[in-house]
Amino acid sequence: MILVEAARKVFNKGTPDARAALDGIDLKVAPGDFVVVIGSNGAGKSTLLGAIAGAVMLDEGKVTIDGKNVTREPTEKRARLIARVFQDPMAGTAAPMTVEENLLLADLRNRKPGFGRALTAGRRERWRDALARFGLGLENRLSDKVELLSGGQRQSLALAMAVLNPPRVLLLDEHTAALDPRTAAIVLEHTVRAIAEHNLTALMVTHNMRQALEVGSHLVMMEAGRVKLTLGPDAKARSSVEDLIARFETADDKILLGARA
Amino acid sequence: MNPFDAFVNLIPITLATSLVYAYVALAILLPFRLLSFPDLTCEGAFPLGGAACAALILSGMNPFAATLLAVIIGGLAGASTALIHLWFRINTLLAGLLVMTALYSVNLRILGSANVTLFTVDSVFSLIDPRLLTSDVGKLAVFGGLMALAIAGLWWFLTTEKGVALRAVGANPTLAPALGISVFTWTIVGLALANALAALAGALLVQRQGFADIGMGFGVLITGLAAMVIGETLLGREGLLRILIGPVVGAIVYYQVISLGLALGLHPSDLKLATAVFVLIALAIPALRGRGGGRESMRA
Numbered sequence: 001m002i003l004v005e006a007a008r009k010v011f012n013k014g015t016p017d018a019r020a021a022l023d024g025i026d027l028k029v030a031p032g033d034f035v036v037v038i039g040s041n042g043a044g045k046s047t048l049l050g051a052i053a054g055a056v057m058l059d060e061g062k063v064t065i066d067g068k069n070v071t072r073e074p075t076e077k078r079a080r081l082i083a084r085v086f087q088d089p090m091a092g093t094a095a096p097m098t099v100e101e102n103l104l105l106a107d108l109r110n111r112k113p114g115f116g117r118a119l120t121a122g123r124r125e126r127w128r129d130a131l132a133r134f135g136l137g138l139e140n141r142l143s144d145k146v147e148l149l150s151g152g153q154r155q156s157l158a159l160a161m162a163v164l165n166p167p168r169v170l171l172l173d174e175h176t177a178a179l180d181p182r183t184a185a186i187v188l189e190h191t192v193r194a195i196a197e198h199n200l201t202a203l204m205v206t207h208n209m210r211q212a213l214e215v216g217s218h219l220v221m222m223e224a225g226r227v228k229l230t231l232g233p234d235a236k237a238r239s240s241v242e243d244l245i246a247r248f249e250t251a252d253d254k255i256l257l258g259a260r261a
Numbered sequence: 262m263n264p265f266d267a268f269v270n271l272i273p274i275t276l277a278t279s280l281v282y283a284y285v286a287l288a289i290l291l292p293f294r295l296l297s298f299p300d301l302t303c304e305g306a307f308p309l310g311g312a313a314c315a316a317l318i319l320s321g322m323n324p325f326a327a328t329l330l331a332v333i334i335g336g337l338a339g340a341s342t343a344l345i346h347l348w349f350r351i352n353t354l355l356a357g358l359l360v361m362t363a364l365y366s367v368n369l370r371i372l373g374s375a376n377v378t379l380f381t382v383d384s385v386f387s388l389i390d391p392r393l394l395t396s397d398v399g400k401l402a403v404f405g406g407l408m409a410l411a412i413a414g415l416w417w418f419l420t421t422e423k424g425v426a427l428r429a430v431g432a433n434p435t436l437a438p439a440l441g442i443s444v445f446t447w448t449i450v451g452l453a454l455a456n457a458l459a460a461l462a463g464a465l466l467v468q469r470q471g472f473a474d475i476g477m478g479f480g481v482l483i484t485g486l487a488a489m490v491i492g493e494t495l496l497g498r499e500g501l502l503r504i505l506i507g508p509v510v511g512a513i514v515y516y517q518v519i520s521l522g523l524a525l526g527l528h529p530s531d532l533k534l535a536t537a538v539f540v541l542i543a544l545a546i547p548a549l550r551g552r553g554g555g556r557e558s559m560r561a
Contacts, residue, residue, distance in 0.1 A: 053439065079441035094432035097425075104422065105429050109441045113422035161440075 305364030310460025335460020
């Protein structure tokens, strides 16, 4: 369960470029909800995810996860509750380290690292199983450095890392946007499957309107740092891409391109 | 005696010396390669370890305790550099430079004068066996053994869960916090560990040579960097054990090459220039080959 209350974040404060990326936004994501967030560039989508993850510290307002006020907690404290997949496949993995070392890091997300051996046969077996589901052959590349993998493989690994130990909250920040259509489809399919399997509470930002309607239980449209429109499961199921575009006051190239994709 | 004989006769001594300076090379490698934190502190932490150890032994402390304390003090010096960088967001090189500069005065204070002798007091070596360092074989066995222990210890630590967490901070500092790993904590741990090693080298060196000198740290940074670069050129950067053994092999090769150069007529005052040029060439080779620095492009 995620609760964002009256959250405000101003970038370049006190300068002529000051801009409220979040302008008193309220958002409630109930346990098990899969909320898709859309909005034009600069609407504050990524800032919202950052504020929930701890990468962005709010100027005003409150973030509560599972009833716990985390507003002032740094990212590494919140990591016990939150897993995040970034748009850039480089960002979600540690490139100079091996695939298995990356998976160990994912294992450490919700506990303190100890003095025990990092890589054990038992763990390798578990990781191999987790990777085999993607059908990309990653399970045979445990000891390869991540920098040798393709963008799609890296993003699949990032997703596998995020759901290895099911988090209380999964944040997806346009995580398929940098991938080719086929790989994007595979990653999205596994995202949806993992969310359903573990009944995860998830928040996904996307620019792809069709994707926004196809997946998720709820839809949130953001504009100028606020929620402009919220669609529940029924309303979302009835909506078309055209309906969504009609709700945007200003036409946005990226959104339109997303609609045609 | 012809120059080459002089070189050959010196091999055992230079070998033992390189096995001490190899700790400094490791102290440069750990922050640089594993934390992506180029750290200059070791130029001050190395003489700090020597000065602290010498002063403590002269004050009557057991040499083993003095060595241990010197190592801890070196670790604190590394932690200071990390904290200066983390608290005040001061550039990593500048933070190291500040601590290194400050340590020069600190080391003078600790020593009380520009140099002190330890010939009249015990060392860890004389406590174990007074004859330990009298033969070349003894020296090589002691320093080789200690270095093997240090490498084994580092390898063990870096392959634990904690070690992998530390390396993650250097590999992707924005991802690490998202995985619950504190960049703050592990940067301090990494720099403390590295400079503890540099201080250990200083402590061992003063006890071996029987004196501590304020100028003993001068140039260890470039020497260590050269050793690290040679090690990487010879052993590559694949696999943790290779990465850790690299600086040791590099230090051994470096000191032999320098010794040979000196035997063949290289002027000692040109040594730093020769080393700097050498390091420059070694570091520039990847760029000259046209695959320097840039990360591999994304293939979807």
